[in-house]
Amino acid sequence: MTACPAKGARKPRADAVRNRERVLAAAKLVFGQGGEAASLEAVARQAGVGIGTLYRHFPTREALFEAVYRREVEQLVDLAEALRTEASPAEALRRWMRAIVEFVATKKGMVAALAIVVKGSSDLMAYSQDRLTRAVEALLRRAAEAGEIRRDIGPEDLLRTVIGLCYAQDRPDWQETVLRLLDVFMDGLRRRPDADQREAQGGLFAPAAGPRR
Template sequence: MMAPSAQEPSAEEAAAKGPERPRRRRADAVRNRERVLAAAKAVFSAGGTEASLEAVARQAGVGIGTLYRHFPTREALYEAVYRREVEQLGELAEALKGEPDPVEALRRWLHSNVAFVATKKGMAAALAIAAHGKTDLAAFSYERLTTAVGSLLARAAAEGRIRADVGAEDILRALIAMCYMNDQPGWQASVLRLVDVFVDGLRVPPRG
């Protein structure tokens, strides 16, 4: 049997290298998708519904064809950004359970929600289109966010740090009201101050 030449890999080498390229392509695709989502969040937050997908592709450093392979429509991209933000808020709540001060953990989570609302404001019209007929999108958001803030509230109340008569829905309604009643430039800084006042108002005064 003729030995393989120096230029030709052996069968064993070919078998070993075979899966490498597909794996690399899959890893590249995952990275590109995450870059597009991160860029879309920034672009949509700044430019609203008129922000172009070309601007998202430029921000992500990918070609427009790559963007369309992952997200064939503007609505599909908006929905993916929205779901990603909600998931990250859920993950943040889990991480904040380890914070020593439960009230500050709640404050930090609410601050992060202000940035989420800024993104959502920029996508409001397209999200309405994306969500039309998709009750699962609203249900997903409601369940994930109420569970997240509910866990932080329960811990703070159990330790006697905040009032126990305020629920997750109360917190989210108050946050939404603060965010959507402020549309002027610099509204986020104003809302963050209001959030701080709101959280301080939830505290149980120390017994003297």
């Protein structure tokens, strides 16, 4: 039997849902650009809504920052799942790492505000770390088992490397620099004939040893 909706409960109006999504998409773009333009008024203008509409959905700046952050994390998780059907597991991993750069660009634009959010919501960083680690672990395992990348790197190491590259750059064109460095990093992850013997001795995704006889 299908459960009846709670008495008095109403689904959000379609236009309200669309406005919320437009605000979140606009906030990602505005915060990603950073600087003085990263204001709520700029977000409202980019979304094509009034500032009052923005505040109805997100009554505080912190609420908007947290919503954008959580939306970005969930989109990265969804992307990782979609990329698991890519013909080349290594290419799927490379595309996901490039998406992380875009995620960090948005995060950089609201780093000060996120610090306030995290202080009041200590589980936010733990939530994102867990979700992203599990997402990239599946991509790494698939690429390693396909023999396309080396087996001695784990998801935490990969995330630290990619995010570290992003925060080590502070020039206006930092994203272009990081994307180029990611290609170099990806070349280093790929299997090399001279590394096969070393990897055969074990790795994070090496097959479990059979029982001793």
